[in-house]
Amino acid sequence: MSVHPVDEKLPALKMATTGLQHVAAMYAGVVAPPLIVGAAIGLSPADLTFLTGACLFTAGLATFLQTLGIWKIGARLPFVNGVTFAGVAPMTAVVASTDDKSDALPVIFGAVIVAGLLGFLAAPFFSKAIRFFPPVVTGTVITLIGVSLLPVAFGWAQGPDPTARDYGSTTNLGLAAATLLIVLLLRRFTRGFVKQVAVLLGLVAGTVLAIPFGATDFGPVTDAAVVGFPTPFHFGAPQFQLAAILSLCVVMVVSMTESTADMLALGEIVERPADERTIAAGLRADTLGSAISPLFNGFMCSAFAQNIGLVAMTRIRSRYVVATGGAFLVLMGLCPMAASLIAVVPRPVLGGAGVVLFGSVAASGIQTLVKAGLDKDNNVLIVAVSLAVGIIPITAPEFYHAFPETAKIVLDSGISTGCVAAVALNLVFNHLGRGADAQDVTHPMEAVPAQPIS
Numbered sequence: 001m002s003v004h005p006v007d008e009k010l011p012a013l014k015m016a017t018t019g020l021q022h023v024a025a026m027y028a029g030v031v032a033p034p035l036i037v038g039a040a041i042g043l044s045p046a047d048l049t050f051l052t053g054a055c056l057f058t059a060g061l062a063t064f065l066q067t068l069g070i071w072k073i074g075a076r077l078p079f080v081n082g083v084t085f086a087g088v089a090p091m092t093a094v095v096a097s098t099d100d101k102s103d104a105l106p107v108i109f110g111a112v113i114v115a116g117l118l119g120f121l122a123a124p125f126f127s128k129a130i131r132f133f134p135p136v137v138t139g140t141v142i143t144l145i146g147v148s149l150l151p152v153a154f155g156w157a158q159g160p161d162p163t164a165r166d167y168g169s170t171t172n173l174g175l176a177a178a179t180l181l182i183v184l185l186l187r188r189f190t191r192g193f194v195k196q197v198a199v200l201l202g203l204v205a206g207t208v209l210a211i212p213f214g215a216t217d218f219g220p221v222t223d224a225a226v227v228g229f230p231t232p233f234h235f236g237a238p239q240f241q242l243a244a245i246l247s248l249c250v251v252m253v254v255s256m257t258e259s260t261a262d263m264l265a266l267g268e269i270v271e272r273p274a275d276e277r278t279i280a281a282g283l284r285a286d287t288l289g290s291a292i293s294p295l296f297n298g299f300m301c302s303a304f305a306q307n308i309g310l311v312a313m314t315r316i317r318s319r320y321v322v323a324t325g326g327a328f329l330v331l332m333g334l335c336p337m338a339a340s341l342i343a344v345v346p347r348p349v350l351g352g353a354g355v356v357l358f359g360s361v362a363a364s365g366i367q368t369l370v371k372a373g374l375d376k377d378n379n380v381l382i383v384a385v386s387l388a389v390g391i392i393p394i395t396a397p398e399f400y401h402a403f404p405e406t407a408k409i410v411l412d413s414g415i416s417t418g419c420v421a422a423v424a425l426n427l428v429f430n431h432l433g434r435g436a437d438a439q440d441v442t443h444p445m446e447a448v449p450a451q452p453i454s
Helices: 012-041 045-067 085-097 101-132 135-158 170-189 192-196 198-213 219-223 242-269 276-296 305-314 319-334 336-343 347-370 377-395 405-411 414-430
Strands: 081-083 301-303
Touching (some): 012 101, 012 198, 045 081, 045 276, 045 301, 045 319, 081 276, 085 101, 085 242, 101 242, 135 305, 135 347, 135 377, 170 192, 192 198, 198 347, 242 276, 242 347, 276 301, 305 347
Antiparallel strands (some): 081 301
């Protein structure tokens, strides 16, 4: 019996290089939250390095849960997990409201543990929402995922520090453009293995090109220790404060919504559609990974949409490749020097590669929308309004400035607001009060309209 590409085990070298490519694609997203939160607390460089390594280590553990799975935990798809950026704003708010900054991380860790455990219990109920995700909804959300990530790539392309004089300089943008061009040339003129690892090779070539311009900093490697372990409760035992718990529970709902959309997107890309059972298992992995993460000084974990773009572009669908990437993350958490090697890649170089990765996600969404029956006026309206709502935080970042901070956790996520809008509009136009338009209703994973329900 033939093995589905998702369950295929590739040769060791190919597994290692393509797994490392996944790490390179998501590294910046993993280390950004601990760097931001640690800076807000005022951690020493040593503690900041420790916190970053801990987040890499826990991201690897969470990725193992998703890709390999145990019992009813794990989507068993090529799904990368890591620290969710949605938690940055509420975590920095916790830091600001804590008088003794040494208590800030224990309070955050306590809130993440509770939110993770509650999310784990809610996962099977949350997964039932799959019937509200026909192609018109999933295609819209997948497109929004890609569009929402593109500004991240554009920011990387300008440089690591918005306050620096060279931010957005011709040198930085030139390095990003050169990396993008290298990736495109490799994809166009090479075949087989080289073509599949074009992003990784582009990152290496871009890093080498950046050396004469002084944009490549090898300091992280020389300063990093060879061995280090994220000692449990390094920053103190978790503390449980109601306000922080409520805030992080809201983040957990946002994270579960985005993960559901990501699983549906990835299922379409790898041609193994995510059903209700798969989504429940994936959400259990997300939430259990989040609950365990604080034990090793990590933050809330969630799916990384940028890696979906890498799967879409390379067409390497093996979950074992991503599990290998998870192993690299664990090793980086245990070996700060190894972790620092990825940090050597200049941000503009990451930005150039990110344009391809994130654009591929948006393109996958458009492909799904082609199957959504856009010849129906109702579906056109659903897509039009949902995309507009989802793009608000990108095009008008201050649009919701007058709303409470708790509300902005949800509203500032274009993926979440667009997803909610698409689901709600699909219910209104294609389900409620069905009559003459009943033929417009589509089953979650079908490309053609389903027959009316009598």
